Structures are given as C-alpha cells and as structure tokens.
Amino acid sequence: MQVCEEVLAPEAKVPFADLPKSEFVMDGFKRTYSNEDTLTVALPHFWEHFDREGYSIWYSEYLFPEELKQTFMSCNLISGMFQRLEKLTKNAFASVLLFGVNNDSAISGIWVFRGQDLAFTLSDEWQTDYESYKWRKLDPDSEECKTMVREYFSWEGEFKHVGKPFKEGKIFK
Template identity: 45%
Template sequence: MADLKSLDKFFEDKTFLSGDRLSVADLAFVSSVKFVYEKGVKDQNRSDFRNFNRYYNTVINQPEFKSLDAVQLFKKSEVAPSGPSGADILEALEKAQAKPKDPFTTLPPTKFDFDDFKRRYSNNPPEDYLPYFWEKFDTENCTIWLCDYKYNNELGLVFMSANLVRGALQRLDKARKQSFGSMAVFGEDGNNLIAGLWIWRGQDLMFNLTEDWQVDYESYDWKKLDPKSAETKQLVELFFKQDDNAVYKGKKLADGKIFK
C-alpha cells in the first residue's frame, strides 16, 4: 500500500510516465502491475488511489494496450505473471496504427459543422461567433452539457486543478472532431472549483460511445441543457468567452482551457 501511495502522489499532476503521451514504458509498466493491482486491490479501495487509478484506467483503455491481450498473457501464470515481451509491445503498436473507427459514426448525422464553428471561434470576437453558433446549432442532433467537478473540496492550488483539466482533455483527444468544450477553474489557491460547458454530436453523453472516453467523466456531474433557455445562453456566453471577469458560483475565473 505504501508503494501505491507513492505512485498516487507521482500521478497527481501527470498523465503518463514521461510527458503527456502514451509510451512503450506505460504499456510495459501497467502490464507488469495489472495482475497484482486487479487481484490485490479491491474496487472499493481503489478510490483511495484516485490519481493512480485514473492513470491505470487510461492506459488499459488505450487501443495499444488492448492489442496486447494482456489478460490472456496473465492467465498463463497466476502465481508469477510476467509482462508482455518487447515483441508483443511492438506488435501492439503496429496494430494500433490502423485508423480506429470514429465512435460518433454510430449516431445520426448533424448539419452542425464543428470545424467551421471552431474556425469562426478562433478567428473572430464573441459578438461574431456567438450569434453564428446559435444560428447554426443543430438542436436535433447535437446537445449542450454543463459539468461540475464532484471533488472540489479536495482541490488545492489553482495550477494543480488546471493540470487535472489538461490531463482530462488530453484523454479525450479522439473526440475532438465532433465536440467542442470549455473547461475552467474558478477561485483561488485552496478555494477553487472546476466546471465546464460542452457541445457534441448526439443526444446522450458522448462517453457512452466508447470506454476510451470514460476515464474522467464519472468525476463530474453532467447536466443536459435546454438550448432555448435564457440560462443556457448565459452559460454558453460565460464559458465560450472565458472573460477575465467571468464569475461562476461566486468564484472568479482563474484558468481556462478550450477543447477544439
């Protein structure tokens, strides 16, 4: 347990072992600890190691790791399991190079052009892109969602809260084509919260489309918004603009990130 506590601390502000991208080191490391972690740490105890558990779930849900078929490897020896060989890892990486199917393709098509809106958003002021958004938004096949982090009482320094947001967005990279999000930290060191506003294709939570996107979403409360309500229009403006004077739940904007 002491080792797990150290690992949990290590991954407090890190997405992967080295940098922000999956590496062979992550595949080898998680493969080597998978048997012990799943057999030795019960589900109800894993919440004590939230940072390591996030990292672990992120890696095992990567297509590169799934290609290793690690479960079958460990079934060969439950007493002294060994991780996959270098050849296994290289083979998995080669398989992962094949273009994966976009989970959004299972949904009805939308008339809303996400790429077009993102260009408009990036190159124009709010008085231009906000009316454009409401004019083009497809209410039949796209939805707007508000999210609030469940564990704000555990947040400390603002930069660490911002790192949590950054890591979560990186893990959603493959959802970028059919979604747009604004995530923000409001407040100050020792008294801050994380919240965000998202639009994506589909009427339900996009995280249900694939396990690869489910690593972080359960750490948030999600509310589907009515695109016709005045409150929704105010929230869209607040989160899209990320103005320095923006206030949410009584706290002033401290840091913001746009997923586009």
C-alpha cells in the same frame, strides 16, 4: 488460434456512426471561435448554425472541489482530461473553467457533443475522467443555457452559479 479469434471477434463499434447527419459543421464553428471575436462573431455563428437535434449542450461540475489545492494543479487536471479525450475532438467542443484561488477553487464547464447523450459512454477510452464530474444537459432554448454558453465561451460574466471569481480556462477543440 489467436488470429482466428481476432477475425471472428465482433467489430468495434464506431462512436457516433449510428447518428444521422447534421448540418452543423463543428470544424467551421471551431475555426470561427479560434479566429474571430467570441462575443460579436463566434457566438452568433454558433447559435445560427447549432443543430438542436444533432448536438446537445452539457454543463459539467467537478465533484471533488475539496481536493483542489493549487490552482496550477487544477489546470493540469483539466489538461489531462483533454489529452485523454483527443479522439473525441471531431465531435465535441468544450470550455472548462477554473474559479477561485489556491485551496478554494472549483472546476466547471460547458460541453457541446454530437448526439443527445453524454459522449463518454460511447468509448471505453473516454471514460477515465467523466465520472469525476456531475453532468446536466441544458436546454439550448433556455436563457440559462444561452447565458452559460456566452459566459463560458467568452470567459467573461458573473458566473452566478459558481460563487467564485474566474481564474482561467481551457478550450477543448
């Protein structure tokens, strides 16, 4: 009986399958980011090839900074999220940063996803952590977005919106 149910069960939806093809090659950007200077090569490559119709840029901010005690534990929180999202790597890139010091820190990041919506809703496997963050879609043509992408991808800048000094970062690729 179970075999029949499995055969008759609807096929699982493949995330991103309904999206049109994009000219932006995420793997090409990731290789450039990993192997070249961020400010002089990777960022110009990103903006030159970024497909505004096929991809979107999001700002994330951890909702519970009062729970962040030791900075090493906060970094483990980021790493754990990245591990649980492993199957999303072909269609996403992120730079998530930790700011501040022990008992006074914050986590925020810039994410690039395939499509115009948050990718986490496309698979139950990706939903474990995303509700712990506030998400805001950025306009890729705005100066705010360009500044945030530059700062988060290079791990350098004023990070005026955070109000704490940069501590360390992790890249999801």
